[in-house]
Amino acid sequence: MRLRVTLLLILLASLPIAAQVPARLEVPYRLFTLANGLTVILHQDKSVPVVAVNVWYHVGSASERAGRTGFAHLFEHLMFEGSKNVKEGEFDTLLEAAGANNNGSTNNDRTNYVIDVPANALELALFLESDRMGYLLDTMSPERVNGQRDVVKNERRQSYENRPYGMASIELDKMLWPENHPYNWPTIGYMEDLTAASHDDVAAFFKKYYAPNNASLSIAGDIDFDRTRALVEKWFGDIPRGGPVEPIAAPPAYLNAVKRKTMTDRVRLPRLYLGWLTPRLYAPGDAALDVASSVLSGGKNSRLYKRLVYDTQMAQDVSAYQQSGALGGSFLIVATARPGKSIAEIQKVIDEELERLRREPPTAREVERAINQTEATFYRRMERVGGFGGKADQLNGYYVAGGGPDYFAEDLARYTSLSPSDVQAAVTGWLPADRRVELVVEPEPEK
Amino acid sequence: MALVPLLAQQSPDRTRPPLLGPPPPLSLPPIQKRALSNGLPVWVIEMHEVPIAQINLVVQAGSGDDPAGKFGTASLTAAMLDEGAGSRSALELADAVEFLGADLATTSTFDSSAVRLNVPIARLNDALPIMADVALRPTFPEDELNRVRQERLTSLLQAKDDPPSIAAMAFSRIVFGPTHRYGTGAVGTESTLKTLSTQDLEAFHSTFFQPTNAALVVVGDVKADAVVAALEKQFGGWKATAPARRVEVPTARQLTTGQIYIVDKPGAEQSQIRIGWVGVPRNNPDYFPLQVLNTVLGGSFTSRLNQNLREEHGYAYGASSAFDMRLSAGPFVAAAGVQTDKTSESVREFFNELNGITKPIPADELTKARNYIALGFPSDFETTRDLAGNAEQLIVYRLPDAFFERYVANIQAVTADTVQKVAAKHIQPTNFAVVVVGDRTRIEAGIRALSLLPVRVMTVDEALGP
Numbered sequence: 001m002r003l004r005v006t007l008l009l010i011l012l013a014s015l016p017i018a019a020q021v022p023a024r025l026e027v028p029y030r031l032f033t034l035a036n037g038l039t040v041i042l043h044q045d046k047s048v049p050v051v052a053v054n055v056w057y058h059v060g061s062a063s064e065r066a067g068r069t070g071f072a073h074l075f076e077h078l079m080f081e082g083s084k085n086v087k088e089g090e091f092d093t094l095l096e097a098a099g100a101n102n103n104g105s106t107n108n109d110r111t112n113y114v115i116d117v118p119a120n121a122l123e124l125a126l127f128l129e130s131d132r133m134g135y136l137l138d139t140m141s142p143e144r145v146n147g148q149r150d151v152v153k154n155e156r157r158q159s160y161e162n163r164p165y166g167m168a169s170i171e172l173d174k175m176l177w178p179e180n181h182p183y184n185w186p187t188i189g190y191m192e193d194l195t196a197a198s199h200d201d202v203a204a205f206f207k208k209y210y211a212p213n214n215a216s217l218s219i220a221g222d223i224d225f226d227r228t229r230a231l232v233e234k235w236f237g238d239i240p241r242g243g244p245v246e247p248i249a250a251p252p253a254y255l256n257a258v259k260r261k262t263m264t265d266r267v268r269l270p271r272l273y274l275g276w277l278t279p280r281l282y283a284p285g286d287a288a289l290d291v292a293s294s295v296l297s298g299g300k301n302s303r304l305y306k307r308l309v310y311d312t313q314m315a316q317d318v319s320a321y322q323q324s325g326a327l328g329g330s331f332l333i334v335a336t337a338r339p340g341k342s343i344a345e346i347q348k349v350i351d352e353e354l355e356r357l358r359r360e361p362p363t364a365r366e367v368e369r370a371i372n373q374t375e376a377t378f379y380r381r382m383e384r385v386g387g388f389g390g391k392a393d394q395l396n397g398y399y400v401a402g403g404g405p406d407y408f409a410e411d412l413a414r415y416t417s418l419s420p421s422d423v424q425a426a427v428t429g430w431l432p433a434d435r436r437v438e439l440v441v442e443p444e445p446e447k
Numbered sequence: 448m449a450l451v452p453l454l455a456q457q458s459p460d461r462t463r464p465p466l467l468g469p470p471p472p473l474s475l476p477p478i479q480k481r482a483l484s485n486g487l488p489v490w491v492i493e494m495h496e497v498p499i500a501q502i503n504l505v506v507q508a509g510s511g512d513d514p515a516g517k518f519g520t521a522s523l524t525a526a527m528l529d530e531g532a533g534s535r536s537a538l539e540l541a542d543a544v545e546f547l548g549a550d551l552a553t554t555s556t557f558d559s560s561a562v563r564l565n566v567p568i569a570r571l572n573d574a575l576p577i578m579a580d581v582a583l584r585p586t587f588p589e590d591e592l593n594r595v596r597q598e599r600l601t602s603l604l605q606a607k608d609d610p611p612s613i614a615a616m617a618f619s620r621i622v623f624g625p626t627h628r629y630g631t632g633a634v635g636t637e638s639t640l641k642t643l644s645t646q647d648l649e650a651f652h653s654t655f656f657q658p659t660n661a662a663l664v665v666v667g668d669v670k671a672d673a674v675v676a677a678l679e680k681q682f683g684g685w686k687a688t689a690p691a692r693r694v695e696v697p698t699a700r701q702l703t704t705g706q707i708y709i710v711d712k713p714g715a716e717q718s719q720i721r722i723g724w725v726g727v728p729r730n731n732p733d734y735f736p737l738q739v740l741n742t743v744l745g746g747s748f749t750s751r752l753n754q755n756l757r758e759e760h761g762y763a764y765g766a767s768s769a770f771d772m773r774l775s776a777g778p779f780v781a782a783a784g785v786q787t788d789k790t791s792e793s794v795r796e797f798f799n800e801l802n803g804i805t806k807p808i809p810a811d812e813l814t815k816a817r818n819y820i821a822l823g824f825p826s827d828f829e830t831t832r833d834l835a836g837n838a839e840q841l842i843v844y845r846l847p848d849a850f851f852e853r854y855v856a857n858i859q860a861v862t863a864d865t866v867q868k869v870a871a872k873h874i875q876p877t878n879f880a881v882v883v884v885g886d887r888t889r890i891e892a893g894i895r896a897l898s899l900l901p902v903r904v905m906t907v908d909e910a911l912g913p
Binding site: 045047048049050084085089092093094096097098099100101116118119120121123124127128131135146147148149150151153154155157158159161162163164222234235238266267268269298299300301306309310313316336338339365368369372373375376379380382383384385386 | 458459461462464465467468469470471472473494496497498499537538541542545546547548549550565566567594597598601602604605607608609610713714715716717747748749754757758760761762763764784785786814815816818819820821822823824825826828829830831832
């Protein structure tokens with residue numbers, strides 16, 4: 001498609017010099033819902049003969065029950081192992097033979113699946129995607145569950161246990177969220193819970209969450225609208241609707257003191273993690289905290305980077321980021337000490353800089369610099385239709401969040417409308433010194 | 448938009464997958480080849496979907512051109528380009544670039560260096576002078592060099608905590624040796640990094656960053672005439688001095704006996720395995736058959752290594768293989784992280800597949816691999832970055848203009864016979880080096896019991912050298 005860019009000339013004249021790209025982002029789409037409740041979003045982009053088929057199921061690790069953590073992600077793996085009319089292994093074989101790529105991912109709130117096909121293979125992707133949406137259990141077996149259980153345990157070993165500092169994020173979430181809050185446990189799951197997952201669990205989970213009325217399908221790329229709609233109706237129309245899925249009732253989450261913990265790992269340099277509970281995705285304060293993270297650690301001139309890494313060089317790295325989900329957000333500051341430097345001296349600098357931001361707003365240039373960078377990423381995100389973060393995935397994400405698929409301009413406006421005092425207010429309101437988590441990873445003592 | 452409820456139609460025939468129509472043709476956007484007044488080539492590819500531009504200056508010199516004893520020069524030179532340039536300091540450069548919403552990367556590989564700018568089109572003219580300063584007029588301040596050097600020394604230290612990094616560095620050093628350039632990572636070693644001076648970086652920059660040894664690639668929402676005129680202002684006055692004489696990386700001596708190296712990482716929950724030897728250079732007659740061969744072996748999800756180690760046995764999250772093709776012969780490596788208590792079983796399965804690939808490949812498996820590469824080709828040309836990167840390949844490896852136009856036909860022409868021939872030549876497992884980074888106390892006995900190849904045990908420090 002051609003990105004519609006309407007220059008707002010009047011606005012342009014009144015803005016400072018570098019803010020001269022106030023273009024309207026627009027991604028036209030068509031939306032319809034099948035009788036079984038499946039929401040479908042279509043977007044045309046004929047720049048290359050590729051089509052992205054993207055499905056979000058509105059279930060993630062937040063829907064898991066105690067004793068079965070990691071299940072939503074294990075289930076995601078099983079979605080590639082065949083269904084009633086697709087033999088084990090054929091899902092990938094058929095797609096690769098057509099020149100397609102596919103993948104899936106799970107987070108707290110959702111599970112998404114991407115298939116990127118050459119335009120002639122659209123119907124193959126719809127056949128495969130609909131067969132596993134409708135008929136996954138027909139050929140599911142305890143052996144398949146066992147096979148992917150082993151793979152997922154190795155994913156956990158590779159990405160968490162055997163990775164330097166890999167266990168810190170799991171510990172951090174346990175400290176930040178109350179035990180009964182669904183963000184308390186890791187999406188990858190606890191080892192013993194992965195061991196406990198059964199074939200019966202798979203059947204129950206599928207019936208409850210993997211129904212068309214709990215999913216949305218986004219198709220973007222070199223498509224014809226009418227033909228694509230007819231194909232979607234053909235392949236997905238006969239899948240039975242499931243029961244209603246009740247929204248998650250998350251208990252309130254708040255910190256009322258500083259929680260401290262030290263853990264050890266097989267690493268040479270200590271690392272500090274500071275964490276706060278913050279607004280959920282798109283809630284007031286979310287975008288301001290994104291800008292605050294940029295003021296603190298985005299680039300050489302950012303406040304923490306400049307002092308810790310550039311000037312004093314007491315840290316090897318520092319990063320700050322707002323990570324927000326449907327049920328809540330957290331703001332993290334992470335810094336690794338240089339050899340011979342202490343976590344205490346690093347933490348002192350971080351606290352000084354946070355206090356400075358609470359006392360006085362960032363400069364106009366700092367905020368504008370952050371917003372200009374954010375704006376540029378909106379354009380870069382328009383280039384690819386497929387994969388994670390491609391246009392099909394973004395349309396689906398915006399739809400699920402409730403703002404409508406083409407929420408690009410509104411999302412950008414959350415940032416462009418911010419003033420320095422908004423950023424100051426977010427830091428003051430959400431990043432207090434006396435209600436947070438402090439986690440230190442220390443090197444294991446030499447044996 | 449209104450919600451339109453639809454009635455389910457008659458159930459489709461699911462007994463067989465739908466037939467595919469003919470694959471869509473890919474019409475690559477043309478490369479408009481221009482040049483500036485100083486001879487600097489400018490390749491322009493217009494793409495008007497999104498209002499951004501990608502401008503890459505590619506320079507024909509990389510880590511392969513590091514002087515002997517000064518490994519890390521090219522990489523550090525590239526990293527230092529934006530640490531002070533023209534009249535701006537490191538901080539001023541960062542501020543100016545970020546304020547424009549631009550992304551300016553200075554980087555290098557073994558074969559080339561590059562300054563790459565991605566910027567909203569409305570700010571292109573503001574960003575180009577900064578890019579030109581960074582590429583042509585870096586100042587290499589001493590204090591910034593010391594800072595970046597310290598950062599790199601600390602990264603080398605941290606790499607010793609990370610099993611995949613240890614495995615990659617140990618494998619290179621074992622296969623190529625400590626004196627061959629490919630035996631050491633691009634950043635160099637602790638001892639070479641400590642000797643590099645601003646003079647070394649200035650010398651590398653002035654030798655190789657010349658209009659006769661570089662090219663510009665422009666992709667995005669530009670008009671060729673206008674962008675060439677803008678580039679002429681920034682790069683047209685760049686003068687050549689002496690001819691850039693590149694360092695030729697010698698072809699590494701091939702391994703002639705196999706050996707297993709256990710690198711002890713106490714407490715590791717997985718073993719990181721790397722298996723291979725000296726592979727092939729980018730310009731080699733077996734390029735297309737090797738693409739197909741590697742796709743079957745370990746270059747796709749349904750490849751034999753991944754199916755075996757992940758799907759069939761569940762020993763690993765994934766397994767893969769690759770020929771890293773550079774100006775001189777780079778490594779061939781098969782790789783996986785496997786659970787500690789299945790390490791020897793995994794090594795055995797690797798060897799089963801490496802031996803198996805030299806036997807004739809069944810027709811359907813060959814067709815699948817060829818189609819996966821050929822039919823998936825259009826997706827490599829979707830973004831401005833994709834296109835600019837592909838154009839850089841043509842320049843760095845001096846490939847024919849029609850390389851991409853003929854790519855699909857060349858892949859489809861690969862036969863089972865050719866694959867078998869190149870497999871026999873390039874995959875000889877009895878001569879391979881096997882690096883296993885894991886907990887020695889839990890893996891050594893099992894590996895020895897395989898009686899596959901002689902076994903040597905090393906510490907991390909021994910494996911990585913000084």
